[in-house]
Amino acid sequence: DAGVTQSPTHLIKTRGQQVTLRCSPKSGHDTVSWYQQALGQGPQFIFQYYEEEERQRGNFPDRFSGHQFPNYSSELNVNALLLGDSALYLCASSYFITPLQPQHFGDGTRLSIL
């Protein structure tokens, strides 16, 4: 049973560029949440997608956008990259109808901004 998969594993970009990160949820899960984890910090919620719509959003600027596809996979897009966007980006999946159940994380994408 495949878990949450993310790609790419690592990415290096320069300031001002744009990046797209990808996530496939655990088999059977229909909800995808994205988190940003800066060094030495806990993960911070970016947004959550269900039925191809953004359902909740954390305190992140509009430079952060996302998409969910009919097969439940998801993309995170970040425009006009800043040095402060350097972080581990985590995708988590879950079932929408059981909101209190744990979210399962992928291995993450480490994004470095030069």
Add this chain to the structure above:
Amino acid sequence: QKEVEQNSGPLSVPEGAIASLNCTYSDRVSQSFFWYRQYSGKSPELIMSIYSNGDKEDGRFTAQLNKASQYVSLLIRDSQPSDSATYLCAEGGSGGSNYKLTFGKGTLLTVNP
């Protein structure tokens, strides 16, 4: 703004000892709480979930929840060097609609052989 506070540590215990990790949360109506373990450079791995007041045991791990005090803890018995990691406490909301996780900053645990 929901908040989750953890002792930043680091916490150092000898092998075989009990490690005690603590967490407080601000949202009184929260119903779900989780402990994740994160090894350096890796993603968070779920080790315990707890929803009701009291203790929940799973092997060497015991989670404790006190909703009146808004307090969650994790005890690790017979600590092993392989338990050395950052432990993240997370609050998962009160249901209704699918929730977001609010994490603490994590506590770094080192188990010394």
